[in-house]
Amino acid sequence: MAGRGFRPVYHPAGHDHALRHALQDLRTGRWAAMARLLDETSDWSAWTRRTQVLATVAAGTDVVRIWRAEQPESPAAAVMHSRVAVERAVRAHRSGHARAGQLCQEARAACHEAGDRSPADPVPWVGLLALAALDGPRHPAEHRAAPPAPMLPPGPWGLLAESEKRHPHNREAHHRMLQFVYARRSGPLSEAVNYSHWAASTAPVGSALHALPLYVRVERYRRERGHERALDLHWVAEDAVREVRRALDTWFFFCAVDEASLLDLNHLAHALFGALRFADAARVFEALGPYYTTLPWAYRTARPDDRALAEEVFLRARARCLGD
Structure with missing residues (x-):
């Protein structure tokens, strides 16, 4: 791929061609390829990554709502519902939308519902970590737990621990925790x-x-x-x-x-x-x-x-x- 004339490509699926196909299907308003892809995903790393990427596209559509209406008992549909709800809450928070607080509450409820439906899945807990970073200085007690080691700040360590139980060293969980640390206070980044x-x-x-x-x-x-x-x-x-x-x-x-x-x-x-x-x-x-x-x-x-x-x-x- 070296040489003159090379132009890089930005695509959220990257090398994951199966995910690329599901995204194409999703953009046309269909959920079947997404459901099939998630049904075939057998490890938590790929599951976390694929559900996150799918949610960035699905958040602007009604596809997941339609999927849940047609397959109300699907655990994967419940997880994707929580993913979409979290993505919408994060976007609303960033834009200062008037409904940001309400969307955050709805997303939190969706994460708990998905966690009840899929107890072994780390993704609902990753979603709760993402929402923790939106609370600003009004962090509830759940987001002010004592850290597991010196030199670390108080934070949603219980949420991280739940993710760790299900998938140790989950990449997104730790990036979400890092976002919480960023949001905790401005100034130096020592924490x-x-x-x-x-x-x-x-x-x-x-x-x-x-x-x-x-x-x-x-x-x-x-x-x-x-x-x-x-x-x-x-x-x-x-x-x-x-x-x-x-x-x-x-x-x-x-x-x-x-x-x-x-x-x-x-x-x-x-x-x-x-x-x-x-x-x-x-x-x-x-x-x-x-x-x-x-x-x-x-x-x-x-x-x-x-x-x-x-x-x-x-x-x-x-x-x-x-x-x-």
Whole structure:
């Protein structure tokens, strides 16, 4: 895929061609391919990832409601209902919609219903973690539980523990927890740094949680609103290089790259490029194939909302590493 004329592709399904087909079916208002895909999904990692991606499309439609009406006893339909409800609540919160509070309550109820229907499923608990990050300073007692280790903040640790019981080291659960830590207070990211290092240190070899500290490093840069040169200096610092090497050596070299998150792969390629480890970055770019995500590349531009600029930065970095 190297060479001039290469254009990257953004697609939420990435290498998951079965998910791509289900998304196409979903966009036409049909739910059968989605139901079939979820029925064939046999591990919690794929289940969590696929339900999340499906919900981002389904949230703008009535397809899941129609599915539930036609198959009211389907546990998968109940889980997708909770996914859609959470996605809508998150979007309403971000936009400051007047019904954001009501949608959050409805989503919480949908998660509890899905959890009752599918007791072994981690996704309803992941949804509750996502909703916890929307509570702001009024966190209920459930969201102010004592942490499991020193240097960690109070938070919805009970919700995380329920997810961990069902699927240890669930990638999305820990990213949702990280979002809670971000939202807990503004200012320095020391709590987020501590959390990401704790999550990575407890994860087994091959876990995507080893890439979590890279997200916090990008978030720190985003908040400081630095420029490209400052970002390059940021990634060659000794602690940054150590985090990049750990993600490469304990996650990337052991994971099934076709099943890996495109965001994780892009964060790793971005970090390796910034750390001047071009040969290692080339391996990640090759694993990405034709796919890319706008983040974190957009933060290397003057206008992070401009997708075209993010694509240009991605292409320059890719060409430098692959020798195009």
